[in-house]
Amino acid sequence: MSTLFRHLPSVDSALSALESVKDMQSLPRPLIKQLVNEFFDICREEIRSGVVAEPDELKLEALLPRLAAFARVGARPHFRRVLNGTGVVIHTNLGRSLLSKSAIEAVAEACGHYSNCEFDLSTGQRGSRYSHVEKILCDITGAEAAMVVNNNAAAVFIMLETLARGREVIVSRGQLVEIGGSFRIPDVMTKSGAVLREVGATNRTHVHDYENAIGDETGALMRVHTSNFRVVGFTKEVSLAEMRALGDRYNLPVIEDLGSGSLYALEGEGLLGEPTVQQVVAQGADVVSFSGDKVLGGPQAGIIVGRREYIDRIKKNPVNRAMRIDKMTLAALEATLRSYLDMDEARRQVPTLKMITASEEALKSKARRLAEVIRKRLGKKARVTMRKGMSRVGGGAFPEYDLPTTVVALAVKNISAGELREALLKTDPPLVARIEDEEFLLDPRTLDSTELKLVADALEQAVSASAS
Numbered sequence: 001m002s003t004l005f006r007h008l009p010s011v012d013s014a015l016s017a018l019e020s021v022k023d024m025q026s027l028p029r030p031l032i033k034q035l036v037n038e039f040f041d042i043c044r045e046e047i048r049s050g051v052v053a054e055p056d057e058l059k060l061e062a063l064l065p066r067l068a069a070f071a072r073v074g075a076r077p078h079f080r081r082v083l084n085g086t087g088v089v090i091h092t093n094l095g096r097s098l099l100s101k102s103a104i105e106a107v108a109e110a111c112g113h114y115s116n117c118e119f120d121l122s123t124g125q126r127g128s129r130y131s132h133v134e135k136i137l138c139d140i141t142g143a144e145a146a147m148v149v150n151n152n153a154a155a156v157f158i159m160l161e162t163l164a165r166g167r168e169v170i171v172s173r174g175q176l177v178e179i180g181g182s183f184r185i186p187d188v189m190t191k192s193g194a195v196l197r198e199v200g201a202t203n204r205t206h207v208h209d210y211e212n213a214i215g216d217e218t219g220a221l222m223r224v225h226t227s228n229f230r231v232v233g234f235t236k237e238v239s240l241a242e243m244r245a246l247g248d249r250y251n252l253p254v255i256e257d258l259g260s261g262s263l264y265a266l267e268g269e270g271l272l273g274e275p276t277v278q279q280v281v282a283q284g285a286d287v288v289s290f291s292g293d294k295v296l297g298g299p300q301a302g303i304i305v306g307r308r309e310y311i312d313r314i315k316k317n318p319v320n321r322a323m324r325i326d327k328m329t330l331a332a333l334e335a336t337l338r339s340y341l342d343m344d345e346a347r348r349q350v351p352t353l354k355m356i357t358a359s360e361e362a363l364k365s366k367a368r369r370l371a372e373v374i375r376k377r378l379g380k381k382a383r384v385t386m387r388k389g390m391s392r393v394g395g396g397a398f399p400e401y402d403l404p405t406t407v408v409a410l411a412v413k414n415i416s417a418g419e420l421r422e423a424l425l426k427t428d429p430p431l432v433a434r435i436e437d438e439e440f441l442l443d444p445r446t447l448d449s450t451e452l453k454l455v456a457d458a459l460e461q462a463v464s465a466s467a468s
């Protein structure tokens with residue numbers, strides 16, 4: 001066995017052989033070298049365990065195909081594209097919203113060239129980075145002023161820090177939400193230096209609950225959109241109009257964390273219970289914050305709109321600098337917002353909206369095409385069927401809504417649904433699927449028509465990997 005080790009090729013010869021392989025030349029040499037060393041470690045282990053017993057198996061020509069495959073996998077960037085077969089449109093783990101074509105182009109333009117990011121082209125002086133989106137945000141939402149930070153968590157924090165630090169903020173017990181990733185309203189409140197004053201009960205809060213809690217210490221009245229759950233049954237929530245009236249009577253700002261922040265009225269699509277930003281502004285909220293990459297369908301951002309006096313104070317808060325929005329994000333956000341100047345255009349251009357509002361007919365036809373390419377590729381190895389199913393909006397929006405869809409169910413010979421799903425995480429590109437009642441499902445809602453062939457590629461890879 002020990003003599004076998006000596007038959008391993010030298011690292012240098014393996015390196016030069018590998019560098020002559022297609023699409024290996026562009027990889028950084030130190031990275032390839034590291035991968036060659038890792039590969040040889042595996043070979044040594046195979047010699048030790050007796051898997052390799054013949055010197056011929058260790059010849060460079062014999063090893064090269066495996067080495068190249070190993071290096072190709074090992075050299076992939078860590079951040080990768082995946083195929084979303086789950087039907088969850090705003091899938092937080094898979095990157096939430098996809099950008100529209102115009103937003104993607106705007107990002108490329110912004111990061112490949114110098115720009116007027118913080119430069120006023122009318123004066124030649126320093127400008128404000130918020131100027132690129134402030135007017136359009138006001139035009140669309142009807143608010144007096146607007147600004148943006150990195151994400152909605154930051155937006156909530158800076159709203160509270162600016163308007164209520166050291167003072168009490170009155171919130172209904174029914175709205176003390178935790179969303180994923182350990183964002184909890186009470187914790188954010190504490191960190192901002194504001195003091196949470198809970199009122200009412202989990203299921204019912206009345207106007208007099210808020211009113212009784214108002215005192216010298218009160219800094220604001222706050223509403224939080226109960227994003228990822230609904231309180232149903234014997235419930236009572238105080239309306240924004242009622243809170244507005246209270247705010248006026250006691251001269252207190254009414255602030256709202258809207259979570260998703262839809263600009264498009266999805267009620268028309270039968271999706272109820274999620275107010276648009278325009279409605280919340282019109283009903284008199286003083287400051288409203290929402291995400292850029294949930295239902296709005298833009299880049300990750302926290303958007304704050306409302307009365308000028310409050311927005312100006314938030315802009316001047318030094319903490320703002322620590323949550324400053326990046327130029328690529330600004331470019332993507334402006335482009336996304338421009339689509340909303342015409343709502344029909346938004347629905348056609350913004351992928352998140354397009355996927356949420358896809359018609360049952362269109363989904364059925366896409367499912368049929370998906371089933372067809374899979375059948376063609378896997379042949380007798382799989383049984384491919386279609387049936388009615390449900391998709392989700394995700395991102396904490398419309399939690400109780402199931403969006404009707406047609407799913408493609410797949411049963412592969414000798415491979416369980418769980419095994420198949422696992423094998424698909426290692427394909428190129430990886431495919432994330434759904435399992436329901438031990439059945440492997442793909443939802444066409446979150447797969448673009450141009451991706452159906454890639455889904456078949458991934459399935460073919462996964463099936464052959466699982467079979468071997």
Ligand SMILES: *Cc1c(COP(=O)(O)O)cnc(C)c1O
Binds near residue numbers: 154
């Ligand atoms: C999603 C959400 C947030 C956090 O927004 P991010 O953009 O993820 O930071 C805050 N509040 C509510 C109610 C939410 O739904």
